[in-house]
Every structure is written in C-alpha cells, then in structure tokens.
Amino acid sequence: MFLSVANLTKSYQTGITTKVLKGLNMELGKGQIGVMLGPSGSGKSTLMNIIGGVDKADSGTVEVADVCVTDLNDNQLVEYRRGKVGFVFQFYNLIPNLTVAENIEVISNISKNPLPLDEILEAVGLTDKKNRFPRELSGGEQQRVSIARAIIKNPLLLLCDEPTGALDSNSSRGVLTLIQNINIQFGTTTLMITHNSAIADMAHTVYKLRDGKVAETAHNTELIPAERIEW
Amino acid sequence: MVLRKRIRRILLENKGRYIGIFILIFIGSFSFIAFKGFSGNYERLINEFAQKNMQEDVSFTGYEQIEDISSLEQETGAIIDTHKYYDVPLHHERELRLISISHKVNIPSVITGRMPKYPREILLSPNFYDTYGYEIGDTIKINDDMFEVVGTVALPNYVFPLKYINDVIPPPGFGLGVIATDDMDVFPDAVTVYTARFTDRDNVKAQVTGLYNSITQKGLMLSEWMDASANKRIRMAWATISGSKAMSVPVPTAMFLLCCLIVGLMIWRMVRSESIIIGTLYAQGYRRKELLQHYLSIPLMVSFIAGLAGSLLALPTIYPTIKLMVTLYYIVPFDKVVHSLTDIVLGALMPVIFLGLASWAVIRKELAKSPAELMKGDIQKAKVNVLERTLKLDYLSFNNKFKVREQLRSIPRLIFLLFGVMAASFMMLIGFTINNSMTTVFSSEANTSFNYSWEYSFKEAKQGTPVSGTIPFNAIRSHPEGRESIEFYLTGISTDAPYVYDLVDGKGNELSKEQVNISYLLAKRLNLSIGDRITVVNKLDGKSYYLVIDGIAQTYAGQFIYMPLSDFNELIGMPTDSYKGVFSKATIEYSPEELSGIKDLKNMVNSMDELMMPMMMVVVSLTIIASIIGVIIIYLVTSLTIEESRGSISLLKVFGYRSKEIKRLILSGSSPFVIAGFILGIPVMLISATALYRYLGEMINLALPMILNPLHAVISFTLLYAVYEFTKLSCGRKLAAIPMSDALKAGME
Ligand SMILES: Nc1ncnc2c1ncn2[C@@H]1O[C@H](COP(=O)(O)OP(=O)(O)O)[C@@H](O)[C@H]1O
Ligand SMILES: [Mg+2]
Numbered sequence: 001m002f003l004s005v006a007n008l009t010k011s012y013q014t015g016i017t018t019k020v021l022k023g024l025n026m027e028l029g030k031g032q033i034g035v036m037l038g039p040s041g042s043g044k045s046t047l048m049n050i051i052g053g054v055d056k057a058d059s060g061t062v063e064v065a066d067v068c069v070t071d072l073n074d075n076q077l078v079e080y081r082r083g084k085v086g087f088v089f090q091f092y093n094l095i096p097n098l099t100v101a102e103n104i105e106v107i108s109n110i111s112k113n114p115l116p117l118d119e120i121l122e123a124v125g126l127t128d129k130k131n132r133f134p135r136e137l138s139g140g141e142q143q144r145v146s147i148a149r150a151i152i153k154n155p156l157l158l159l160c161d162e163p164t165g166a167l168d169s170n171s172s173r174g175v176l177t178l179i180q181n182i183n184i185q186f187g188t189t190t191l192m193i194t195h196n197s198a199i200a201d202m203a204h205t206v207y208k209l210r211d212g213k214v215a216e217t218a219h220n221t222e223l224i225p226a227e228r229i230e231w
Numbered sequence: 232m233v234l235r236k237r238i239r240r241i242l243l244e245n246k247g248r249y250i251g252i253f254i255l256i257f258i259g260s261f262s263f264i265a266f267k268g269f270s271g272n273y274e275r276l277i278n279e280f281a282q283k284n285m286q287e288d289v290s291f292t293g294y295e296q297i298e299d300i301s302s303l304e305q306e307t308g309a310i311i312d313t314h315k316y317y318d319v320p321l322h323h324e325r326e327l328r329l330i331s332i333s334h335k336v337n338i339p340s341v342i343t344g345r346m347p348k349y350p351r352e353i354l355l356s357p358n359f360y361d362t363y364g365y366e367i368g369d370t371i372k373i374n375d376d377m378f379e380v381v382g383t384v385a386l387p388n389y390v391f392p393l394k395y396i397n398d399v400i401p402p403p404g405f406g407l408g409v410i411a412t413d414d415m416d417v418f419p420d421a422v423t424v425y426t427a428r429f430t431d432r433d434n435v436k437a438q439v440t441g442l443y444n445s446i447t448q449k450g451l452m453l454s455e456w457m458d459a460s461a462n463k464r465i466r467m468a469w470a471t472i473s474g475s476k477a478m479s480v481p482v483p484t485a486m487f488l489l490c491c492l493i494v495g496l497m498i499w500r501m502v503r504s505e506s507i508i509i510g511t512l513y514a515q516g517y518r519r520k521e522l523l524q525h526y527l528s529i530p531l532m533v534s535f536i537a538g539l540a541g542s543l544l545a546l547p548t549i550y551p552t553i554k555l556m557v558t559l560y561y562i563v564p565f566d567k568v569v570h571s572l573t574d575i576v577l578g579a580l581m582p583v584i585f586l587g588l589a590s591w592a593v594i595r596k597e598l599a600k601s602p603a604e605l606m607k608g609d610i611q612k613a614k615v616n617v618l619e620r621t622l623k624l625d626y627l628s629f630n631n632k633f634k635v636r637e638q639l640r641s642i643p644r645l646i647f648l649l650f651g652v653m654a655a656s657f658m659m660l661i662g663f664t665i666n667n668s669m670t671t672v673f674s675s676e677a678n679t680s681f682n683y684s685w686e687y688s689f690k691e692a693k694q695g696t697p698v699s700g701t702i703p704f705n706a707i708r709s710h711p712e713g714r715e716s717i718e719f720y721l722t723g724i725s726t727d728a729p730y731v732y733d734l735v736d737g738k739g740n741e742l743s744k745e746q747v748n749i750s751y752l753l754a755k756r757l758n759l760s761i762g763d764r765i766t767v768v769n770k771l772d773g774k775s776y777y778l779v780i781d782g783i784a785q786t787y788a789g790q791f792i793y794m795p796l797s798d799f800n801e802l803i804g805m806p807t808d809s810y811k812g813v814f815s816k817a818t819i820e821y822s823p824e825e826l827s828g829i830k831d832l833k834n835m836v837n838s839m840d841e842l843m844m845p846m847m848m849v850v851v852s853l854t855i856i857a858s859i860i861g862v863i864i865i866y867l868v869t870s871l872t873i874e875e876s877r878g879s880i881s882l883l884k885v886f887g888y889r890s891k892e893i894k895r896l897i898l899s900g901s902s903p904f905v906i907a908g909f910i911l912g913i914p915v916m917l918i919s920a921t922a923l924y925r926y927l928g929e930m931i932n933l934a935l936p937m938i939l940n941p942l943h944a945v946i947s948f949t950l951l952y953a954v955y956e957f958t959k960l961s962c963g964r965k966l967a968a969i970p971m972s973d974a975l976k977a978g979m980e
Contacts, residue, residue, distance in 0.1 A: 045975070049975060052885075054884075054885050054971045054975065055971075078884075078887050078888075078889055079887065080887070081885065081886065081887035082886070082887025082888070082889075083887070085887070087885060087886070089974075089975070093878075093882055093974055095878070095879045095882065096615070097615060097619055097636050097637075097639075097640050098633070098636060102629070102632060102633070102636070105629045105632075106629075106633075106883070106886065107886060108629075109629040109630065110886070110887065110888060110892070133615045133619075133620075135614075135615070161975075
C-alpha cells in the first residue's frame with residue numbers, strides 16, 4: 001500500500017491528558033483519493049499532521065511510499081515534507097505580501113522538478129490573476145492558489161485539511177473538481193479531510209473516524225464527478 | 232482597571248525590545264544631562280572666574296616702559312596692570328614659567344593652600360603640581376634659590392596653560408609658578424607684560440581698539456598685542472565648552488527620534504492586531520480615553536523611567552569630569568556643581584513627550600474607529616503598501632523577490648533600520664575622523680624633518696648679515712581682511728637657504744622660495760587657489776597688504792604664508808635686510824637682553840602622545856556607544872521582522888524549508904539597507920564634521936583637514952556588519968522557536 005497507518009496513538013497534555021488517536025489503522029492505495037470523515041474535534045487534523053510530518057505520534061507507524069515517517073528525525077522530516085508532501089489548508093494560508101505567482105513559487109523554489117508555473121496557473125484557472133495579491137481574490141480563488149502551490153512540486157501525497165471548510169457551495173464544488181482533475185491528470189494520491197459526508201462520493205476510499213479510530217472504511221466502485229456533489 | 236495587569240505581561244513578553252528602547256532613551260537622557268551639566272557648570276566657572284578675578288581683555292608688551300599708567304587708564308577707561316614672567320628650566324626637563332602676582336587684572340586664585348606671604352614662596356598650577364606629585368611644603372630649587380610650595384593656583388590669563396600662544400597643548404613638563412613681585416626681581420631678564428580690562432563690559436572690542444590707538448599715538452612701540460578674543464590661553468576653554476554644549480542637543484534628539492519610530496511602530500502594530508479586542512471593549516462600554524490611557528501607558532512608563540534614570544545617573548558624572556578638566560586642562564577654581572532643575576526635568580520629560588506624542592499620533596486614528604468596524608477585524612488583514620504593489624520584481628529570482636518583499640512590508644521598520652544604522656555609523660565615523668584629523672596634523676608636524684633646530688626671536692629687528700649658519704626671517708601676526716578669527720603668520724624668509732622644513736606642492740615638487748607660498752590648510756580655509764589675491768592685515772597695527780598666491784604647500788602642519796624676506800620687508804616698509812629672528816641648526820649664545828623668545832623646533836611635537844590619549848578615548852567610547860546602538864537597532868528590527876513574519880515562517884517550515892533557508896529569506900534581506908545606512912552615514916558625518924571644524928576654526932583658529940581614512944571606513948563598516956551578523960545569528964533561536972502549528976491552526980489571511 002502506498003500509505004499505511006498502523007496502531008497510531010496520540011494524546012495531548014494540557015493539565016489533563018486528552019487521548020486523540022487511540023490505535024488508528026488505515027491504508028490508501030497509490031493514485032487514489034481518500035476522504036476522512038469525522039466530527040469536529042475527532043482528531044482528523046491531528047492524524048493529517050502526523051502523516052504530513054509536522055507532528056509526531058506517541059506510538060504506531062506511518063509509512064508513505066515505503067518510507068516510515070514515524071521513524072524520521074526532525075531534519076529528515078524537513079526533507080520528507082519538502083520532497084513528497086503537498087498541503088492544502090482550510091484557511092488557504094497564503095503569504096499576504098506575495099502575489100499569486102510568487103505564492104506558488106514559494107514551493108517550486110525548493111522542489112527538484114517543479115511543474116511549469118504557467119501550466120499550473122492554467123490548470124487552476126488563475127493565469128490572468130497571477131500578479132494579484134491574496135487579499136484581492138475571493139475565497140475560492142485563494143484556495144485554488146493554495147492547491148496550485150501544493151501540486152507544483154508534483155507531490156507523492158496531497159494532504160487537504162477541510163479545503164472547502166471556509167467556502168460556499170459553488171466555490172467548494174470548483175475546488176473539489178480541481179482536486180479531482182489533478183488526481184486524474186497527475187495521478188496524485190490525495191487524502192482529504194472533511195466533516196461533510198457529501199464529499200465522500202468523489203473518493204475511492206472513505207474512512208469514518210470515531211473515538212480515535214477508523215470505525216468504518218468503505219470503497220466506492222463508482223466515483224461521482226465533483227461538480228455533481230450536492231450540499 | 233483590569234487592563235493594567237496586561238501591561239506587565241506585554242512588557243515581559245517583549246522584554247528584549249523594551250530593554251533596547253530603554254537603553255536608547257537612557258543614552259539620550261544621559262548624554263543630554265552629562266553634556267549640558269558639564270558645559271553649563273564649566274561655563275559658569277569660567278565666567279565667574281573671568282569676572283571675579285578680572286580676566287584681561289588685552290595684554291601687550293612694549294619696547295619701553297609705559298610711564299604714566301594712570302593717565303592712560305583714565306583716558307581709555309581700562310584698568311591696567313603689569314606683571315612679569317620668566318621661564319626657568321628645572322631638573323628632569325621640567326620648566327616653570329614664573330609669574331608675578333598681580334592685584335588689579337588677572338588676579339590669581341588660590342585653589343589649595345594660601346597666597347605667598349613670605350619671600351621665596353611659590354604657588355604652582357595644578358596640572359604641574361599633580362603630575363609631578365608636589366606637596367605643600369616641598370621646596371623647588373630655582374637657579375640658586377629654594378622656593379617653598381604653598382599651594383596651587385589658577386590664573387585668568389592662563390586658563391589653558393600654553394607656553395607659546397600658538398601651541399596646541401602645553402608642552403610636557405611645563406607648568407606655571409606664581410611668586411611675589413619682589414621675588415621676581417632676582418630675574419632681571421623677566422618680561423614685563425601689560426594687561427588691561429575695561430570697566431565698561433559693553434563693546435569691549437571697540438575699547439580695545441581705542442586703547443591700541445591711545446598707546447600708539449603716544450609713540451610707544453609695541454612688540455606684542457594680544458587680544459583676549461584671539462588668545463588661546465583664554466579662548467580654548469570656550470571652544471571646548473561650546474562644543475560640548477552643542478553636543479548636548481543632537482545626540483539625545485537622535486536617540487529620542489529613533490525611539491519614537493520604533494515605539495510608534497510597536498504600539499501601532501499592537502493596536503492593530505488587537506482591533507477586535509478593542510472593538511469588543513468599546514462595545515461593552517469602555518471609553519476611548521480609557522483605552523488611549525491603556526495603550527499609552529507602556530511608552531510613557533518606559534520613557535519616563537529611562538529618561539529619569541539616564542538623567543539622574545548622569546548627575547554624579549559631572550563633578551569628577553569637571554574636576555579632572557579643571558586640574559589638567561582648563562584651570563579655573565572649582566567649588567561645586569550646580570544642577571539645573573530645568574535640565575533634569577527636561578532630560579526626564581523630553582523622551583516622555585517625544586514618545587507620548589508619537590504613540591498618540593499612531594493609535595489615535597485606530598481608536599477613533601467605530602466598535603463595529605473594529606470588531607470586523609478588517610484592518611487586521613495585511614494591507615499591501617504602495618511600494619509592494621508598484622514594484623515589478625519579475626526579473627528577480629524567487630529568493631531575492633521574497634527578500635525584497637519581506638523588507639518592503641513595513642516602511643517605518645525600514646526607515647528605522649536605515650536611520651538607526653546611519654546614526655551608528657555616523658558616530659563611529661566621526662570619532663575616527665576627528666581622531667584622524669588630529670593625528671594627521673600632529674604627525675605631519677612630528678614627521679616634518681626640520682632643517683633647523685632652533686628659532687630665535689629678537690626684541691628688536693636686526694639688520695645686515697646674521698650669524699653664519701642661521702637663516703633670517705621677519706614675520707607679522709596677521710589675519711585676512713574681514714576675518715579676524717583666522718590668525719596666521721605672514722613670514723618673510725631669506726631665500727639663500729632652505730625653509731625651516733621642505734615644502735612641496737600637490738604634485739610633490741619642491742616649491743620655489745622666490746614666491747609667495749601658502750600652507751594648504753590656510754588656503755583651504757580661505758578658499759584660495761594659485762593666482763588668487765589676498766589682503767593680509769597686520770594684527771598689531773591694522774595695516775593691510777596685498778599678496779598674490781604663487782604656491783600652495785602640501786603640509787598639514789600649521790597655517791602660514793611664506794615669502795622672500797626682501798619682498799616682505801619691502802611690503803611692510805622695512806629695510807630689505809632687516810630681520811626679527813633667525814632659524815639655526817646649532818644653539819647660538821645671544822645675550823638674553825636681545826631675545827624675546829627661543830623655540831626648540833624639534834621638541835615642539837613631543838606633546839603629541841599626551842594629546843592622543845584623550846582623543847583615542849573619545850574615539851573608543853564613541854565606537855562602543857555606536858556599537859551598542861547598532862546592536863539595539865538591528866536587534867529591534869530583526870525581532871520585529873521575525874514577529875511580523877511569524878505566519879510566513881511557520882508556513883515555510885511546514886512546506887519543508889530548511890532553517891538556514893528560512894533565515895536567509897527572512898533576515899538577510901536587510902543587508903542592503905544596513906549597507907545603505909552606513910553609506911548614508913558618510914555624507915552626514917562629513918557635513919557635520921565640516922560644520923564642527925569650521926566652528927573650531929572660528930573659535931580657536933585651529934585648522935583641521937577633513938580626512939576620512941578609507942581604512943577607518945572599512946573598520947567601521949566591518950564592525951557594524953559584524954554586529955549585524957551577530958544579531959542575526961542570535962535571532963536564529965527566535966526563528967527556531969516559532970512552531971509549525973501557527974500555520975496549521977488558523978488562517979493568516
Ligand atoms: N496542540 C494541542 N494541544 C492540546 N490539545 C489539542 C491540540 N491540538 C488538538 N488538540 C485536541 O485534540 C483533539 C483533536 O483535534 P483536531 O485533530 O484538530 O480535530 P479535528 O481536526 O478533527 O477537528 C481536539 O479535542 C483538540 O482539542
Ligand atoms: Mg481539523
């Protein structure tokens with residue numbers, strides 16, 4: 001399996017101990033889209049951060065493309081994130097004083113074989129807005145910039161944490177279509193987090209996170225195009 | 232108000248920054264009070280001394296005695312007194328100028344001990360007394376007599392105890408000894424000096440001229456006429472004190488303005504980032520005044536404490552500084568320091584006013600918005616400023632683009648960095664430059680290889696062929712027409728032998744002795760080039776002469792015009808072969824009655840080292856202060872930059888940027904501005920130093936060349952840049968401390 005997580009546990013200490021992940025297992029095949037469903041506070045972001053190498057698990061393993069992420073030290077994690085992972089966040093996280101093109105360049109600047117900027121801008125439909133600053137764009141457009149930024153290095157794994165969480169339904173549909181198209185065009189393995197179950201229809205695999213574990217895994221035989229998702 | 236608890240927390244969270252601001256304000260207030268207190272008190276001491284002890288307005292020596300002094304006094308409204316002086320060599324190369332006590336003008340003031348009461352008692356100048364460890368009761372053998380030391384003394388006409396009027400500092404080993412008039416009689420060759428002070432203190436200058444005219448009309452021949460306003464023994468102290476007084480303004484102002492910029496910036500950022508809180512507080516009934524108070528309290532508190540601390544701690548430095556100065560440099564009686572309450576209040580309150588106004592101006596606008604507007608948090612979003620928007624950076628590499636954008640993000644921050652570095656480099660460079668100018672002049676004098684060892688001046692002009700092995704000269708002390716503060720000797724020298732030392736022009740070619748040659752510094756001061764005409768006025772009799780400059784001598788030693796002796800004599804209407812002095816390689820035994828002075832040319836420059844010490848100390852302390860300021864400014868800017876870029880830094884970490892790469896992107900973008908600040912500091916320094924030098928020139932007839940040694944510029948720059956790199960390095964920890972969760976948790980835009 002391209003991505004496999006085994007017996008992952010994680011807890012936070014804030015005076016009291018909050019166990020967030022309690023022996024979580026999951027797998028995702030190469031080139032597939034996975035959607036993780038779960039209520040707010042269930043630990044989705046925590047899981048995603050561990051897979052992405054920005055947080056550390058207490059125990060258990062995460063393997064991505066035969067690399068055991070949970071074994072890596074801080075420097076190796078930097079290289080792992082740099083080389084293999086693309087991130088898309090709920091609140092876009094664009095750098096406000098960089099233009100659209102420059103925000104994307106933030107990533108191409110450190111990747112070995114970045115895709116051509118123009119091609120990416122074309123793919124996300126922002127060619128004519130590449131010299132704008134983030135605050136001059138709508139939420140949906142900003143999220144598209146953030147997707148462009150995530151995929152320009154052609155990552156092995158694309159992690160999207162509630163990418164539509166801050167968007168209205170129309171913009172959401174556009175963003176999801178974009179993610180689906182990228183998956184088809186580049187074969188990027190994608191793990192997407194959401195608390196919106198309607199999105200599940202566009203995924204190859206759907207996980208339901210409950211009580212710190214994956215309670216349910218479903219495989220869709222037929223994928224619904226993202227533009228047809230109903231809210 | 233509960234809000235007050237936050238103040239402590241805010242101060243603690245940003246303690247590095249507030250400490251930096253504290254130090255800048257402290258330096259500002261400290262230097263204000265120290266310079267002001269020093270110069271104010273010293274000025275007072277000198278004034279009181281001049282007034283109480285009847286400092287001369289003019290002194291003169293004549294070829295014959297003035298018989299009827301009292302009628303001259305009545306005629307001119309002057310109090311005229313006489314004293315005698317005589318230089319005696321002591322053992323160990325020491326030398327005392329014995330001066331007889333006068334009672335009407337230039338009355339000596341006993342500092343320690345008592346006035347001479349019995350025969351063979353002597354008061355010493357405190358510099359001499361201290362340097363050689365004399366004690367009251369010691370005896371000094373002068374010729375064959377034993378004099379008993381009865382104390383130390385200050386003389387109004389020797390505030391700066393120069394041996395020769397054109398010396399830069401008193402030669403080593405030289406001191407003053409005040410003795411009773413009767414004791415002076417054992418030195419038959421003592422010179423009689425007339426001194427005069429006018430009772431009417433208005434328009435002294437005109438009265439001096441009047442006195443001169445009265446004397447010359449009586450047909451008395453004067454050999455020396457020294458106006459107090461051109462007398463370095465009297466004026467030098469003034470120059471230093473006004474210089475120090477002038478310094479009491481720009482340094483603190485620069486510090487306070489820098490603090491205004493940075494504090495304004497910090498408070499503004501705080502208020503903006505807290506706009507939602509502010510809006511909420513408004514909505515719940517807080518008044519604008521209360522919030523204004525809350526945000527102003529931090530800058531007001533910090534500036535008040537720093538200003539007060541700086542002012543108060545500066546006070547105890549005044550006494551020892553003056554004490555040292557009155558003993559070793561400008562000798563006046565010193566009883567106590569008078570502190571000016573106004574100054575202390577100013578020192579403490581100025582920064583409060585500066586910073587209070589700056590902060591108020593900055594937050595007023597934000598606080599004026601409606602609660603609804605504030606709560607929307609709209610203004611929290613990073614706006615893109617004009618520069619960022621208009622600059623087209625497409626041709627740059629991403630890294631450079633990023634760096635440029637990072638720097639342009641906050642223009643006030645950039646200005647602060649630029650001005651701060653400018654101020655720091657200014658201080659370093661001016662220290663070096665002053666030192667440099669002094670060194671150049673003195674080493675130019677020291678390295679001059681004199682063709683003669685001795686200069687003998689005669690009381691009366693001689694005629695005919697001088698003693699063999701000597702070269703005759705004739706000179707008048709003069710000033711250019713209309714500029715009395717510039718004083719120099721116009722000297723005619725025999726063309727038969729080399730000059731006192733060899734003079735070359737700008738190309739290194741030896742200057743012809745058959746022409747009129749002016750020294751470089753004097754030419755520069757008068758703005759003269761070859762072929763220009765100058766009108767020279769004889770200081771003694773006011774007659775003026777026209778000269779055309781033929782050559783400019785490349786030397787930093789002194790201000791002079793040399794011309795052939797015969798031409799000179801013709802010009803001033805003397806017989807062509809007359810001369811008033813000779814230069815000589817060997818000592819010559821002239822009879823003491825003939826001589827008015829002997830100068831040891833080679834020993835003139837020995838005093839250089841002593842002058843260099845305080846200069847070096849000034850440079851070193853300026854450099855240290857400049858470095859501290861540099862560190863603080865760069866630290867403040869760097870820490871603000873990191874703070875403002877928290878989001879970006881965190882994000883870059885998530886994306887897999889290595890810490891070195893992040894550091895380079897975020898921090899090294901300021902390098903060009905550090906360099907630009909330094910470069911801007913150079914012209915600012917040159918302009919200020921030129922003004923300072925011109926001022927010194929007017930005050931004490933001291934001409935200094937402005938030389939910025941490239942090596943010193945390189946040293947200053949290296950130092951500053953090292954400070955910058957070091958500060959960046961130490962801020963690396965701050966960078967490392969920013970967690971990735973910042974980016975993961977919330978949206979930035
Ligand atoms: N840094 C942290 N410290 C303490 N508790 C945390 C931290 N991050 C997350 N949590 C807690 O862990 C749980 C899961 O959080 P998260 O993974 O963000 O949930 P989700 O993304 O599913 O909404 C929550 O209860 C949250 O309060
Ligand atoms: Mg989450």
